[in-house]
Amino acid sequence: MASQLPRQVKAFNAYINGSSFAGRADTVTLPSLALMLEDHRGGGMDAPIKLDLGMESMTALVTLSDYSADIIGLIGVPETPLVFRGAVQAQGGNAEAVVINMRGMLATTEFSEWSPGTKSTKALTFELSYFRYRQNDVQLAEIDIINMVRSFGGVDQLAALRAAIGL
Template sequence: MALPKKLKNMNLFNDANSYMGVAKTVTLPKLARKMEAWRGAGMDGPVKADMGHSDDGIQLEWTLGGYDLVAIRQYGVTSASAAQLRWAGAVQRDDTGEVSSVEVVVRGRHEEIDFGDSEPGEETEHKITTTCSYYKLTVDGNTEVEIDLLNFVFMVNGEDRLAEQRKAIGL
């Protein structure tokens, strides 16, 4: 019998600034593809064609306690990859005690900063939505997924999924 790896602890960094004791929640980006159904002559049903990454984009949502001037000062930057966030997680199996490191690095800009409710004597937190042009998932030192939308890079477990397309268009 085996038990699943569960998140035991985490930290979030914004341009190398640690949010230890400040980060409350992090919603890691959803990986999604844009698929279009195609049903041609002689087909008994549709087959979805992969048209690239989803139109919803890559987003990371994070909630901090208190006020954070680092993120506020990054708001409205003009570069699509100006802010770098790194989430580090420790996942552990309770049957073996084995700990794995999981890391997600994104670059992008903050689309929304929600300051939430302000009430004296109550919890103060704000939620930030960062839209990303770059994403990398690393588990125990192995790069599992790397997406660089601006540079036409899409790698999964070392396989360059866009190599033939870049070759076809002369890149």
């Protein structure tokens, strides 16, 4: 059996509040999907175990080579839509589409140093309320904080909790 080479991001495009930033989006750092865990050791237990207390907050970072006035106007606007479309491909393999949908507030805009003859960038920090990851039209993750949805691999881990509280 031949070893498969790893899939790598070959290209991507960024859409912020519906506008394409093709050729102007340098990088995106997707949020960490991390559970908030706390140690619990009750009577009769020989060691602590970690209890799932929900998700950590989600933050996305975007670097643009563009001083778009539209972006500055988004500071503090809640539920700004972000879409990142990428192509991942293993060497010799077929390209796979990845679509990442996020919503959040632009919390920080950091301008780069200005210097003649150098590239000017802007670093954006979005605090997210929603994240969805699809690859090859298969939804692998969806986190909707406001609507209490946490789904990985097609399993909604919070469905029973929503039902229990009448949502």
